[in-house]
Amino acid sequence: MAQVALKKAEKQLATHDTTELQAQVASLRTAADAAQQALQEALAAAPPAPVPTSAQPAADEALKKAKIEAAMLKAQIRKLEKIEAPTTEQQSELDTLRQQLTQAEQALASAEASAPAAPAKPAGDEALKKAKIEAAMLRAQIRKLEKIEAPTAEQQSELVALRQQLSQAEQALAAAESTAASAPAAPANSPGEEALKKAKIELAMKRAELKKAEKAGADEASLATLRSALAEAEQALHAAEEASGKPAPELQRHNKSGVDDALRALKTEVAFARADLRKLERDDAASSEALDAARTRLAAAEQALAAHQG
Numbered sequence: 001m002a003q004v005a006l007k008k009a010e011k012q013l014a015t016h017d018t019t020e021l022q023a024q025v026a027s028l029r030t031a032a033d034a035a036q037q038a039l040q041e042a043l044a045a046a047p048p049a050p051v052p053t054s055a056q057p058a059a060d061e062a063l064k065k066a067k068i069e070a071a072m073l074k075a076q077i078r079k080l081e082k083i084e085a086p087t088t089e090q091q092s093e094l095d096t097l098r099q100q101l102t103q104a105e106q107a108l109a110s111a112e113a114s115a116p117a118a119p120a121k122p123a124g125d126e127a128l129k130k131a132k133i134e135a136a137m138l139r140a141q142i143r144k145l146e147k148i149e150a151p152t153a154e155q156q157s158e159l160v161a162l163r164q165q166l167s168q169a170e171q172a173l174a175a176a177e178s179t180a181a182s183a184p185a186a187p188a189n190s191p192g193e194e195a196l197k198k199a200k201i202e203l204a205m206k207r208a209e210l211k212k213a214e215k216a217g218a219d220e221a222s223l224a225t226l227r228s229a230l231a232e233a234e235q236a237l238h239a240a241e242e243a244s245g246k247p248a249p250e251l252q253r254h255n256k257s258g259v260d261d262a263l264r265a266l267k268t269e270v271a272f273a274r275a276d277l278r279k280l281e282r283d284d285a286a287s288s289e290a291l292d293a294a295r296t297r298l299a300a301a302e303q304a305l306a307a308h309q310g
Contacts, residue, residue, distance in 0.1 A: 001075045002032040008076070030144060038140035045132045066108040073101040082216075131173040138166040154275060192244035199240035203233040214272050217279060266305040273298040 006028040277294040
């Protein structure tokens with residue numbers, strides 16, 4: 001996805017050589033390099049892949065291809081949707097990509113329906129794989145920030161937080177490696193459990209999209225759309241939980257950090273509100289109304305956090 005975005009930006013730069021496109025290409029090239037390094041680390045840490053045989057179902061290959069195609073189209077659409085004042089060419093491209101995404105999602109649904117169920121993997125293997133990916137992604141983000149010659153206070157704070165997360169991820173990786181070999185094989189999931197798993201993933205994606213948009217300072221209309229999508233994903237998760245016969249996941253999770261979900265959400269809101277206010281304060285073109293709204297949001301978030309803690 002990073003390489004596709006870079007090639008596309010380079011093509012636009014060749015046609016329209018602007019300062020904005022030059023900066024965008026430089027940023028995308030850095031992101032592509034970081035993604036390539038993360039991929040190399042993940043490949044180096046992963047166990048040897050089994051040699052493919054001619055008996056491998058063609059449906060699996062079609063499903064994999066459909067997933068990649070849909071993911072690439074979504075990434076391109078999100079990138080264009082972030083442009084505040086798109087040109088006619090960009091708007092036309094966005095419409096075309098949305099049509100292609102609709103077709104890709106239909107192809108993905110068809111491939112998922114025809115693909116055979118994957119054999120269950122040991123729980124230890126899944127935890128180990130997740131820990132390796134998490135550590136590799138954190139290392140890539142840290143390297144990207146470390147390359148900045150004059151980081152801002154916010155970037156420096158983010159770098160410190162990422163290093164702490166990497167330390168925790170490396171500890172989790174070591175623990176997963178020590179237990180993966182002896183972990184018992186997980187039983188095959190029922191259709192209800194598979195639907196529940198998909199609902200959890202969808203909810204996590206919607207929550208991440210909303211947090212990313214809030215952090216980027218998206219307009220209220222976009223945030224409202226994302227909040228609506230998150231609410232629908234939560235309802236779908238509840239329905240999947242009831243259909244699977246399992247208790248809600250919130251009753252099963254253990255908070256390793258000792259912080260309850262409500263407190264974490266309040267702290268996150270304070271951090272986002274403070275970051276948005278600082279961003280506006282550094283913007284000479286920011287209106288007084290926007291600054292007042294940002295200060296009001298931060299004050300309300302801090303009051304809610306203080307009330308929860310005290």
